[in-house]
Amino acid sequence: MSTFMFKSKPLKFTPVSNIFIERYMPKARGEFVKVYLIMLKYNFTGEPGVNSTVLATSLNLLESDIINALNYWNEEGVIKLVPIDKMGNFNIEFVDLSNDGNANVEKFNLVEELTNTSNGDMLKDIGRLLGRTLSPTEVETYIGWKKEFNFSYELILLLIEYCASKGKTNFRYIEKVAIAWNEMNIKTIDDAQNYIKKTEDKWGTYREILKFLGIRNADIMKPQEDMLEKWTSSYNYSLDIIKKACDICFQRLNRADFKYIDGILSSWNKDNLRTLKDIENKEASFKNASSKKVYNNSKTNNKPKLRFDNFKGRDYDYDDLEKKLLGWDTDD
Incomplete structure (x- = not known):
């Protein structure tokens, strides 16, 4: 059982960020959304904490489902899950998502950028690859990559195509890949293709x-x-x-x-076992040592003497005893 401590102020309602609803909720599993919402409710009603057993019972889930959901939201950057001890207890803090979708808006004039034919063509190609109409947040973000990450039109399309080929067409996943590529200094088509090949080999x-x-x-x-x-x-x-x-x-x-x-x-x-032969030799050696130990134990494992072994039994004349019991030893 794990306990989660909140850093919160009591409210009589539970505010849910539109960013969460638009960006994070659609791609998440239903039980993960349920866990997020009930944790948010506990957080805003001023509860000092709640344990996983109560959460699991309230939502008709397993405790492992609760842990998996919180780990998922922690990886998504929606919450911060910080261990308190080694007993499975955590501090949990909900991240303010209000500026999550507006980071690139202030960096350029979106209307002006949309008049650029290159940007328009890029957005059309992205929509075709994803098979859907792009949201305003996506439009801002994809154009922002050209300025913020110095990604070319072709590199952005390759990134989108790579994600789509893996069946990952949600915006959040694509954004995480773009951030990772930028951090790895992937700036050209060759860099991206080398990385994709290496990654595909690994995942293969x-x-x-x-x-x-x-x-x-x-x-x-x-x-x-x-x-x-x-x-x-x-x-x-x-x-x-x-x-x-x-x-x-x-x-x-x-x-x-x-x-x-x-x-x-x-x-x-x-043990520096690098080949199947090394492992087989190690196993054979272990089995031989075990069998010798069992054999030696069987040789030395004589039946221990009992404390009655030195007792000298009495000799009885059972015929005479029988006569005495029956009264036949008395001569009339």
Whole structure:
């Protein structure tokens, strides 16, 4: 059970940002929206905190659904979830979204930019790629990238096309990709194509692992993605090694468990086991050591002496006792 502490002032109503409704709510799962709204309600009614059990009961969800929802909103930048301790308790703060969609408006004259034929053509192409009419916020943002990020018309179209090819056409996702490209200093078509190839190769490996684990949905949680990144990049393990760890997990637990697989691979990495042969040798060595230990224990494990072993039993004449009991020992 986790507890979440609020930083709030009591109100008799729950204000929901239009930015949240327009930008974040449409793409979020229904239960995630429910969790956000009830947490917002608790926040604005002056509650000092609430635990995940109460939330789960109120919304008819699992406690894990509550945690997943809050992690999702934290990653989206809608809330700030800060651990208080190692017991699963958090401070939670709701981010002010009022300026979220207006950051680029003050930087240029939108009407003037829309008269630019190049911008008009770009927006039409983006709408065609996304298969929908662009919102005013999207129009402002896409034009803003040309000035703020120094992205070219062609680079922006490539970015949109890349996102659409992954089935990600919501504005928030596209914006996050653009911010990431800017931070990685991707400014040319060649830079973008090299990055896309590298990313696709990486996710091709991830999808192969997920398929082996019986997971068809590639939209995994961030902690799971971090583990995949660690196995393939930090540990630099091949698919064969990772699948071997998955096999061991299935044999022992009869299910896929990321943390268990991570423990196996971390142990192999610590022991510098880099090939399947290394792992087989290690397993064989362990089995031999175990069998010798069992054999030695069976040799030395003699039956312990009981404290009655030194007791000397009495000798009885049972025929004589029987006669005495029956009274036959008396001569008339």
